[in-house]
Amino acid sequence: MTQVKAYAMDSATSPFHPVTLERREPGPTEIYFEIKYAGVCHSDIHTGRAEWGEVIYPLTPGHEIAGIVTKIGTKVTKFAVGDRVGVGCFVDSCGKCEACQAGTEQFCNGEGGTIWTYNCMGRDGVPTAGGYSTGITVEQDYVCRIPDAIPLEKAAPIMCAGVTLYSPLKRLGAGPGKKVAIVGMGGLGHMGVQIAAALGAETHVISRTRAKEEDAKRFGAVALHPTSEDGTWESMHSQFDLVVSTLSDGVEIDQLLDCVKPEGIVGIVGLPENRQSFAMGKLVGSQKMLAGSNIGGIALTQEVLDFCAEKNIAPQIEIISGEQINEAWDNVVATKVRYRYVIDTATF
Numbered sequence: 001m002t003q004v005k006a007y008a009m010d011s012a013t014s015p016f017h018p019v020t021l022e023r024r025e026p027g028p029t030e031i032y033f034e035i036k037y038a039g040v041c042h043s044d045i046h047t048g049r050a051e052w053g054e055v056i057y058p059l060t061p062g063h064e065i066a067g068i069v070t071k072i073g074t075k076v077t078k079f080a081v082g083d084r085v086g087v088g089c090f091v092d093s094c095g096k097c098e099a100c101q102a103g104t105e106q107f108c109n110g111e112g113g114t115i116w117t118y119n120c121m122g123r124d125g126v127p128t129a130g131g132y133s134t135g136i137t138v139e140q141d142y143v144c145r146i147p148d149a150i151p152l153e154k155a156a157p158i159m160c161a162g163v164t165l166y167s168p169l170k171r172l173g174a175g176p177g178k179k180v181a182i183v184g185m186g187g188l189g190h191m192g193v194q195i196a197a198a199l200g201a202e203t204h205v206i207s208r209t210r211a212k213e214e215d216a217k218r219f220g221a222v223a224l225h226p227t228s229e230d231g232t233w234e235s236m237h238s239q240f241d242l243v244v245s246t247l248s249d250g251v252e253i254d255q256l257l258d259c260v261k262p263e264g265i266v267g268i269v270g271l272p273e274n275r276q277s278f279a280m281g282k283l284v285g286s287q288k289m290l291a292g293s294n295i296g297g298i299a300l301t302q303e304v305l306d307f308c309a310e311k312n313i314a315p316q317i318e319i320i321s322g323e324q325i326n327e328a329w330d331n332v333v334a335t336k337v338r339y340r341y342v343i344d345t346a347t348f
Contacts, residue, residue, distance in 0.1 A: 005348040012050040032071040038131030039064030039157040040341040046116035062131025088159035099246035147309035167292035176200035183245040253278035262286040321347035
């Protein structure tokens with residue numbers, strides 16, 4: 001076993017505090033890597049504060065992880081000591097079911113199902129613990145290679161925020177000749193704007209105010225539409241081929257459906273805590289589509305890392321220490337971060 005420094009919370013309302021975790025030594029096909037940086041995702045907060053269901057406490061979150069390989073198993077073929085690597089939202093699956101064979105391991109329906117990076121029981125019977133720590137052991141098939149062109153601290157958020165937006169934009173047809181709107185320009189949305197623009201789409205941002213207008217254009221948007229201003233929703237009627245919403249609250253699906261053209265698509269990646277509803281006639285009447293999207297498999301995560309390296313896309317980040325995690329979580333909920341907090345584990 002290798003002891004690592006980490007931060008954990010003991011309940012939905014308790015603050016983070018330093019702890020020591022034990023990581024298993026790499027098995028034949030596993031690697032151990034030192035975590036250098038871990039992104040702070042809103043999903044960490046939803047999970048840690050028990051907004052999405054039951055939680056295994058004490059909890060060490062973090063599924064945007066980047067670091068350097070320091071140990072490998074005897075049968076590892078994909079990585080070597082010294083490689084720059086990353087891990088995203090899951091660390092294992094059955095590997096045999098139809099979903100796994102299709103490269104969508106996040107939908108694994110085989111024995112054990114998808115094993116998430118934290119708040120899940122691993123095959124070894126030990127609860128998984130995430131990237132708010134200084135090291136982790138993972139099967140090589142669930143690790144991605146980070147291109148040299150991407151600094152480790154900026155690679156970390158791509159492991160979740162990057163693939164979460166790349167997946168629906170690519171699958172739902174963002175590209176040349178398409179008019180695309182990203183709803184909400186936070187940690188997810190600011191990556192979506194860059195990716196949509198790099199895919200060749202005419203990219204717009206739908207936001208509550210104009211506060212992020214300059215940033216939106218810097219990221220590649222041609223316009224920002226402030227919904228707090230009179231007439232904005234009306235001006236967007238039937239304007240877009242694709243609208244992708246990153247909001248985790250305040251979602252008005254009817255309004256988003258009004259924004260897309262006949263046969264247009266509204267994609268949802270945000271996950272509100274409460275049930276949502278919409279008028280079915282808005283779908284049927286104009287043959288529109290409402291689609292959900294949930295992260296991406298290992299191959300797609302590697303693809304978006306390579307895409308970001310090629311297109312010079314990176315998240316805009318703020319580096320924080322372990323002692324700042326509690327404050328950072330509150331700031332994320334209050335939308336005060338521009339645009340992703342990344343924890344420097346050297347501060348642990």
